[in-house]
Amino acid sequence: MIVLGIDPGTATTGYGVLEDIGGKARLIDYGVVRTSSGTNQAIRLLxxxxxxxxxxxxxxxxxxxxxxxxxxxxxxxAITVGQARGVVLMTAAERGLVIYEYTPLEVKQAVVGFGNADKRQVQAMVKAILQMKEIPKPDDAADALAVAICHIHAARLAKVRGTQL
Structure with missing residues (x-):
């Protein structure tokens, strides 16, 4: 299973692509989509x-x-981020992807094991879990990878419990 993790934002939308290999995450790619603040909002969303x-x-x-x-x-x-998030959800639905949503608390618990973890702790664990040489940059890409890792963990737990996500 290939998982696309997204950290939505209007100025910067982070993405991370991971492969789920038996409940373990393998890094495929990550990056960001940047839009210019001087551009019309509709064009940025496009x-x-x-x-x-x-x-x-x-x-x-x-x-x-x-x-x-x-x-x-x-x-x-919140409104502009919500618009970017809506565009991401629509794009994924249009392409037939199954969509899962996780709270920041769920992401931190899955990646760090602690719901009040700070950004640096999450980034360090993303680096360790994906066996990267450096912490992924920028922060939005690291956050997107964390969301994808969270999904892989949730899918593995559901499989162990004999339930379905």
Whole structure:
């Protein structure tokens, strides 16, 4: 199973592509889609759609894992991130991917084993789990890889329990 993990954002959308080999994650690719703040919002969303479409075409994932939104302060940021997230979900649905959503707490617990882990702890564990030489950069790509790892762990647990995701 190929898993596409996404950390949505309007300025930067992170993606990570992992292969699930018997419950272990193998790194295939990761990166970001960047859009310019001086560009019309609709054009930025179209760029996110087009680039995620390219990633899907290139790697043929069967699953999209995406982080649920969590914002407590800035409503404007929440709205624009929500728009980017919606575009990602629509693109994945359009291509027939099965979509799973995880809370930030679930991602941190799956990757670090601790729901209050900070960003550096998550990045260090992503590096260790995927046997990378360096912490993946930028942060958005590392977060997308963490979401994909979370899905692989959740799928393995579901299989062990004899349940289905």
């Amino acid at each position: 760029e996110i759609h087009n680039r995620i479409e390219q990633v899907i075409q290139c790697y043929s994932p069967s699953v999209l894992a995406v982080e649920e939104l969590f914002f407590s302060r800035n409503a404007k940021t």
